[in-house]
Amino acid sequence: MKHQQHSIYLDQGVYQLHVKALVPHHASATPVLMLHGAIENGRIFYSQSGKGLGCFLADQGFSVYCADFAGRGLSRPHVSSGFDQNQHQLICQDIPALIEDIYARHQQKVSIVCHSWGGVVALAALARQPELLAKVRAIVCFGSKRRISVRSWRKSLQVDWVWNKFCPWLAGKRGYLPARQWKLGADDEPVQFLRDTIHWIRQPHFVDPTDNFDYSAAAQQLHWPPAMFFAAVNDLVLGHATDVKLLMQETGLHQAQYRLLGKAQGDALDYDHISMLTSAKARTGHFAELAEWLKLPG
Numbered sequence: 001m002k003h004q005q006h007s008i009y010l011d012q013g014v015y016q017l018h019v020k021a022l023v024p025h026h027a028s029a030t031p032v033l034m035l036h037g038a039i040e041n042g043r044i045f046y047s048q049s050g051k052g053l054g055c056f057l058a059d060q061g062f063s064v065y066c067a068d069f070a071g072r073g074l075s076r077p078h079v080s081s082g083f084d085q086n087q088h089q090l091i092c093q094d095i096p097a098l099i100e101d102i103y104a105r106h107q108q109k110v111s112i113v114c115h116s117w118g119g120v121v122a123l124a125a126l127a128r129q130p131e132l133l134a135k136v137r138a139i140v141c142f143g144s145k146r147r148i149s150v151r152s153w154r155k156s157l158q159v160d161w162v163w164n165k166f167c168p169w170l171a172g173k174r175g176y177l178p179a180r181q182w183k184l185g186a187d188d189e190p191v192q193f194l195r196d197t198i199h200w201i202r203q204p205h206f207v208d209p210t211d212n213f214d215y216s217a218a219a220q221q222l223h224w225p226p227a228m229f230f231a232a233v234n235d236l237v238l239g240h241a242t243d244v245k246l247l248m249q250e251t252g253l254h255q256a257q258y259r260l261l262g263k264a265q266g267d268a269l270d271y272d273h274i275s276m277l278t279s280a281k282a283r284t285g286h287f288a289e290l291a292e293w294l295k296l297p298g
Helices: 054-059 087-106 117-126 130-135 153-174 191-202 214-218 241-250 280-284 284-293
Strands: 003-011 014-026 031-035 065-069 108-115 136-142 227-232 259-262
Touching: 003 054, 003 087, 014 054, 014 087, 014 130, 014 191, 031 054, 031 087, 031 117, 031 284, 054 065, 054 284, 065 087, 087 130, 108 284, 117 136, 117 214, 117 241, 130 136, 130 214, 136 241, 136 284, 153 191, 191 284, 227 241, 227 284, 241 259
Parallel strands: 031 065, 031 108, 108 136, 136 227, 227 259
Antiparallel strands: 003 014, 014 065
């Protein structure tokens, strides 16, 4: 590896956010904040052996910060019964705090790279606190969608039955969603955060369920920094290309760069929701393309 790894903890009062810093051995380029999706943590971007997009970017000279949302990963405490954290807190408090902290460390604009639901909450945070855009250099989303509009038996099983019905029932019994134990995902989820995601997946409007803030209306008024959206050919439900484009449209980013990952597009694999970030073959494909794009003048 051409980088070192260490942990940072950001105090948010009743909990601490863990951030894994991937620091190049030599002078770094622009800092990169990486935000994971639902029922996962920052490890989707890195490993101790140097695998993952975060490690790749660090080896290219970027200073990379892989955040764990409250209760997930190595954040303290880990989610359990009675742990209180919702989507509104993440959007209004935690993501702004992460951006401010990394900006203060580097005195440079921060590029934000997101996976899945991480892109939804990141765009919401920026729409709600537009002053943060002065500290953001670029936005990248992998398989990010708010609504799931596609219809298929996979969607009916994974979303309509498992996520929208079984998971709330299980979370109600346990006081949190034990996704790891039930092999539903890489990490557990707070009850209210789960409910918030279900609300947005179902709703046609990008409006906060807590206070009715209209994220879509606010986003349409913004002058966004450069943005790139990735979708994968075999991402058939959780980040379908159709729904990725819907998110681009409702945030006013329909003119952003868009890249579909698959063999017909010249890629080594027909990627899916996870392999787009974990396959070793991505290093010589879209990982390298993204690194070059992030190096372009802001």
